[in-house]
Amino acid sequence: MRIDLIEKSFINISGKLYDSEFINLVNIKDNKISLNDRTLFLTIQEKEILNAQSIRGFDDAVYVFKYKNVYGLIADLSIKEYDSGRIKCHELVLPDTVQGMLSNLHGYNCEAAPILLGHRKKIDYKSYIDRLQYKERFSLSEDFVIYVFCGEEATKITEEFLDEEHMYVADGHHRLYTTSLSTFKNSVFSCLISLDYLDIQPIHRIIPNVDAQLFEKAKDFIYSRFEVLSGDTPLSKGKIRIGYGKEKFVVNLIDLNSDAFWNNDIYRLNTQIISQAFRIFDTGSLRYLSNGELIKYKEISSKKDVIIETFPIGKEEFVECANKNCIMPPKSTFFLPKFPSFLIFKQYK
Template sequence: MKINLIKESYVNISGNIYDPDFINLANINKEKINFDDNTLFLSSNMKKKLNSQKLEKNDNTIFLFRYDDSYGLIADLDISEYNNENIKCHELVLPDTIQGMIANFHTYNSETAPVFIVHEENIGIEEIIKKREYSKVYDFGNLILYKYDEDNAKNILNLYQSIEKMYVADGHHRLYTTSMLKNKKSMLSCFMSFSDVKILPIHRIIKGIDASSFEKARSFMNNLLSINYDENISKGFVRVTYQQDSFLVKLKEVEEDLFWNNDVYRLNTQIISTAFRILNFSNVEYVLDNFLEVRKKELTNTDVLLEVDALSFDEFTELSKNNCILPPKSTCFMPKFPSFLIFKKYK
């Protein structure tokens, strides 16, 4: 696997830690963040706040990190590995999103959030860190960065050379967009072993369903699928909750299914599109599993909650290796590396 040193990187030493989906791109001029009048998605106050945060420049480095009890690498992925399908994808990319990203990559000059790449091999990053060959430590509490320069960094990257396949956990659109840009040959990336991550389910909420529409959908699910009241969700089942009513729906198995009877694909096709007759998913809300209990308390009388089981690692790798493309929001890998902490200047 071709993973390289980051030629020009910056660490945000302000102490602020942002959500992984906060901001993907920024402009850096004269070693300072520079959101100007061309940035329309941020308020003037937010731009002023972000522009004032201090950066520390690093040349030709990589970063190892400890995030709670998990470990990983931040480095620069050669986009040829994605183009040659050594980085396996599993989720659909949307043309409108790609077009917007292409414009943004031309507008800005620095990546601020790494794409998330996972691999089966255990590199032993915790043991590498214990050797204390890093040149600097950035301590952000439950997240600690270890900077490695030149030879020490290259020795670590050599451990990844023999890995033939890796998998996209998050960042499908950004990788696809980069593959289309002639003058952008790499992508800031976070690499983590399966042993350091978890796959969480992403649940759905259909909004604006009245009682009559729900009863029609329920009748369909009862007659053509099947309904029971077991408490635990497992593969092949979806829990449906509407008002005070909750039950499990057994998804229909599809013979020789291209998607290996994936639950999210069957949820979309058998329940959302067919039982509820919804083809426009603009009224469908996506809820990460770690926010589910909070979101349950906010459900209205016209919300239908659809809960699914998590994808297993075996199912994930099988789907990816067979080039099966799932719907967006099929998987959630945790932990995700924060946004706006490490910047990579790409032009």
């Protein structure tokens, strides 16, 4: 696998950290952040605050980071590796999303959030850090440190990936595909983390505003077709928990006489429960929540909302599906940790 140095990059040294979903693209002009009228989702005051944040530029660099006990690398990935099939994807790409992203690429000049790629090999980044060959060190918090490597020292780190046959997209399917269609952008800003460090968490479903009579019909269908267990039964592969008001129960999804993809929990949930029991065929009408979001949601949820809790896919099952080029249903995986947005910027034009 060919991993490249970032030819022109910047790091935000203001000490501010933003969620990974905050912003994907930004303009940098004369070594300063330059968000303008094109960025519509931020107020003038918010843009002024962001534009005032200090950044430092580095050429031909990679960034090794340590977050708690997790090590990873921020670098550049040639889109040729994606086009060759060595980057394994597992999620459906939506044309409308890609169209908007292609348009935005022309309006900005820097990527501000890396895609997330998992890989098999566990690289000893600590040995590179201990040799003190990095150019700069930035301590962003007690748990989060970034080391900047440039030139030959950076190349030594990227060469660690030459014997890696595949990488797996954990987040960034649309950005990869958008770049593959672009006529002027030939690489993708990337965060590389060993699968040993990555955690796959579940994504839970909310069916909003379900009438009590409709829920009873769905419940009758489920009890007649599935094994139903106590609501306090711990979840595991093949089990989902359904909650409505004060009622909750666990459902054993039906095993299919096939491979891991067909027995993927989200596929079975969509086909066996959401479409058959609740008669919902457009999953765009659902809400999707992470573990943390679900805890907060339960405190304020409507009594008419159906909460469906899921169990995460295992890493080996995920890799098996990706290696077979299976396209999982949307919102099948939620990987952690995710690298912050608006911290490191890769200039692409």
